[in-house]
Amino acid sequence: MKRKPTLILPVLVATISAIVIGCGGGSSSHSSNPVTIQKANGYYNVTLDYANTTHREMGRQLALAINNAMPDYAKTVDEALAIQMAYLELAPIQPPLKFEDIVKRAKALYDNPAFYRDYKDEIEGMQTVFNSDVDKFGDGILSKNELLVFQLFPDVMRPYSCSASAAFGNASASGKTILGRNLDWVSDLDESAAKLHSLTAFKNGSKTVANFGILGQLAGVSIFNTSRVFGAILDADLGVPYPTTAELASRRSYIFDLRYALENFSTLNGVSNFMGDSNHLYAYNHLVFVADQTSAGALENQVNNPTGFTGNRRLRTDTSTLQPLPGDQTWGILGAFATVNDYRLVGNFFTDQRYNTSRWTSYKSKYAGVLTGQKVDVNTMKAIAGYPAGTGEMDQGAIFVSEPPKLISPNATYIPYSVPGATGNEEVPPYTTIQSIIVDMATMEFWAHFVPPKSSVTSGVYPPREATYQKIPNPIY
Template sequence: MKQLVKIIVFMTVCILGISVLPWAASVPVIRVDAKNKTGKDIGVELGRLIIDRFPDIAKSVDSYLESYSSQDRFNYIVRRRLDAVRSSVDRRYRDEVDGMASLLVSSDRNKIGDGVLSSDEFWFFQLIPDIGRESSCSGFGVFGECSASGGPIVGRNMDWFTTEALRGIQAITVYEYEKNVLVNIGFAGYAAVVTGFNNRGLFAAHLDSPMGLPYPDPPQRMHSAVFEIRKALETEGSISRAASLMRRQRYPFSHNVLLADTRDVQVLEQVRGEPGRLRSAYSPVRIDISWDKPCQIAVVNFFALRGYWNHVTETCRWRRFEVLAVFDRYHKAYPGDVMKIMLDTKTVCYDSIFRDRTVQSMVFTPEDRKLYLYTVPVSGVHPPNPVMEEVKDLIP
């Protein structure tokens, strides 16, 4: 009997790309008790937990910043952009970052590559998507009659420039509040959210969408997209309410937010300087692309809604998603099917969905709050057959 169980498990892994083995993904889970605590208290506790797991985290972040930016560019961004965005971050989040900084920061000199962190360097790390930008992510979702369970299944690839130092501090941070739980999938010490979900099944992921517009200069007071995503996950439980919160703010860069709840998957397309617009699986798209896929939706690094101009020529991954979106009432999707899509390496024109620079690839099912996750090894070299593993017990 035991041998039969082993065979079934092995076949499930091979066929669906799912790891149902009793251990979680190798990425560490940092759990912080945020009940009745101030932002500063949360930050200090989180800082202690992080140092215990990553003793050299300050050196790791500094090393990443050195690879990410020249000193001159860093100085310019700090001088011209940092405060304009940092000042808009909610006080409790600023206090949390400063609480972590009280343990991680040991220099008042902004010198990247010196092995230590200053306060500005630590904040630069927090706000990279808002002041420096990272790009090239993608996502896919199915729901309704296209889903075997009837509930949404959402996939997300994060394709950031990373270094060995940054890959070495990949982590999941779980904030346990009085009533809400936030799961932040990213890096240790990173308080903003590029990918996350909550105990109510709301999922959100940030994707850059460059439009060729220059950064506002002189800088205006702009909101941080990644901290607004965190706020939405800590306060809302549905796509509509999360989008309503985020769409009315002003942001430095245009971007997409992939959103899923227990009923649907949609994309908030947020053009800089304009109110965000929600795109559903049934929204009309630009005339230079096509999407006739009921109960399925895809997102890459451009705006797809009709009315936006063609600001990019990169449609390779979009076209591949369109080919792979084959689900309907007779051919329903399971989580393993979406995993296969997100791990797809077939090159269309010059690009693929799963890339050499993919850092994290995941599938989330909002109804049961299950997360399946692949994280790139510290070496940065993907194994021949990447597998997503279920990360269990994230929601108490």
């Protein structure tokens, strides 16, 4: 008789759990709860279990679970899209960009036969819940087209800056790779991001991966697999015009390709080779930061070349021969690696933008001790990834970026950083490091800083000038 309460309790807990985080939402022949969403300290911990469900049903159940966990989700994403679109509309591009142009971009990438069917099914499953046919910002509703654009955000709206670095081998205190990866967004999106931080585990047998990113997004942003390979996206703006809709018919989504690569390849080189395949053309120039237990590097994916360049889509490492640049822009630190938002390999176009060169100088300075035998541990990496350079400004060398929102002026003209037709008088959008992730590849332990909502900041400085790291449980180990 004494054992009966111990049987009742698990049943009660399971029942409560199903009510709180179960997906529900209608009958299905599939597992009723393939999705769990738990609110953690500043982020959502999401688990997608594919054992007994289809990709389409997973998408539907994810959307239902999100609405249960965050009732204002559609409103928050709608606002974020509106802010990013406002910046794009003010770029010196003729004719001015409209949201319908962004939808055309997204649909062109989505309709490419190379876009994997499983991912389409997940998006279409979500669209059965976010199913409005009306695209209207400010209505608090997430339409089918708005959801599609949101899924392809970096491919079609390009809000990212970012940087990353790593120490490995003799430069690492553990002998294994320790990395820091910063995700930088336009600062006006800080409040939206603060509500949407997530760590999503895609549990699918040998294809299991987990991704630090934004709640509900299905692509790879800062993603890792069970083989201890890590991959992350970085922007690389060369001022090359965005491909036409006709050209996009043969282009792929680099963020969904990154998810595929981490799901299907167990080595750093496998991921890099897939993303750098000459047959894989993408809409935007970008970099893919990759790391495993013994090394790190960045694939310089210069796919849209400025006049006079053929591109050199290769993996840059600590031993690569770089372009002849001034001393503070060289590297030469074996066992350490860093990347900002530019290309450094011979044959690629170097943009010489201050926001890149200043951060590169900061990284080189922070890793200089490796040359005299110093070792990088997790705390050292936190100091590197969390370096604010006093002002928090990229142009001043901040790695941890905290530039205040500008609250878009209707009379201003903004540039992503460089676009054709820019006069040099345009304003550059401010950026914030919305997520800073530290990984010890020896143990697969994680620490993360998530930009908080402004209401929680008591210092009066927003976004925060200092990173606040918390240890994050690894959901797939």
